[in-house]
Amino acid sequence: MNPYENLQDKRLRPRLLKAEQKICLARLLDLAGDYLRDGYTYSRKSYTFTDDSQEAPLAEAAPDQAALLSRADSLEALKVEIQHCQGCPLHTGRIHAVPGEGASQPLVLVIGEGPGADEDASGRPFVGKAGQLLDRMLEAVDLSRERNCFIANVVKCRPPNNRDPLPEEIAACAPFLDRQLALLKPRMILCVGRVAMQSLLHTDEGIGRLRGKLTVYKGFSLLGTYHPSALLRDASLKRAAWEDLKILRDHLTALDKQEP
Numbered sequence: 001m002n003p004y005e006n007l008q009d010k011r012l013r014p015r016l017l018k019a020e021q022k023i024c025l026a027r028l029l030d031l032a033g034d035y036l037r038d039g040y041t042y043s044r045k046s047y048t049f050t051d052d053s054q055e056a057p058l059a060e061a062a063p064d065q066a067a068l069l070s071r072a073d074s075l076e077a078l079k080v081e082i083q084h085c086q087g088c089p090l091h092t093g094r095i096h097a098v099p100g101e102g103a104s105q106p107l108v109l110v111i112g113e114g115p116g117a118d119e120d121a122s123g124r125p126f127v128g129k130a131g132q133l134l135d136r137m138l139e140a141v142d143l144s145r146e147r148n149c150f151i152a153n154v155v156k157c158r159p160p161n162n163r164d165p166l167p168e169e170i171a172a173c174a175p176f177l178d179r180q181l182a183l184l185k186p187r188m189i190l191c192v193g194r195v196a197m198q199s200l201l202h203t204d205e206g207i208g209r210l211r212g213k214l215t216v217y218k219g220f221s222l223l224g225t226y227h228p229s230a231l232l233r234d235a236s237l238k239r240a241a242w243e244d245l246k247i248l249r250d251h252l253t254a255l256d257k258q259e260p
């Protein structure tokens, strides 16, 4: 099977070569090099190649497709691309893709891990109980998705049975988040939950160690905190989450003061 078959644009599918075709190509290049150097034909060791179809895993093809789809020059165009994306297997189980929503020039881009059942059903991010809590948390520091936040996820389609998104699914979807960052240009990123933090920062540290520390992600200030679902499960985490929100607010104020 051609592992790049899921690339919708056939022109972008790399041509798969058999081992003997590669050997011919290598010998041809050798001859061309000899000709350009001094015209003598030099002897070389024999080549060993394998057929391409045995080499490239399917998961590696998916990010190329999403990258292709993420050249949108507006949020609206990007939304449409995400809604039609088939860049990873998560598209097969979704009711709706969930591109994200909020202010087009936000102070804060909130990033969670992925849609749950309520979000899948509605096509909107963070609309269940956890979403309502997130809205209250944001409101406590004068933020809201209506006025000055945009809310998105690292994967835009719901993983089955609410499992964590797989690394290859996150990789396939990452160009969309990159594009959102480029279009939104938020002052700060608020990353909620372990999965989102680990996938953005490429670490396996626990959220307890990652939260509450300002860092930089792709040129943007980033702060991590607990996912609102975790706060619903364990109310004792709320105090730490509140401390994180105060850091967020203070940093936004400091950035404001730096403005010319």
Ligand code: SF4
Binding pocket: 066, 082, 085, 086, 087, 088, 089, 090, 091, 097, 155, 156, 157, 169, 172, 173
């Ligand atoms: Fe496409 Fe992302 Fe949905 Fe996968 S999760 S199908 S890459 S939009």
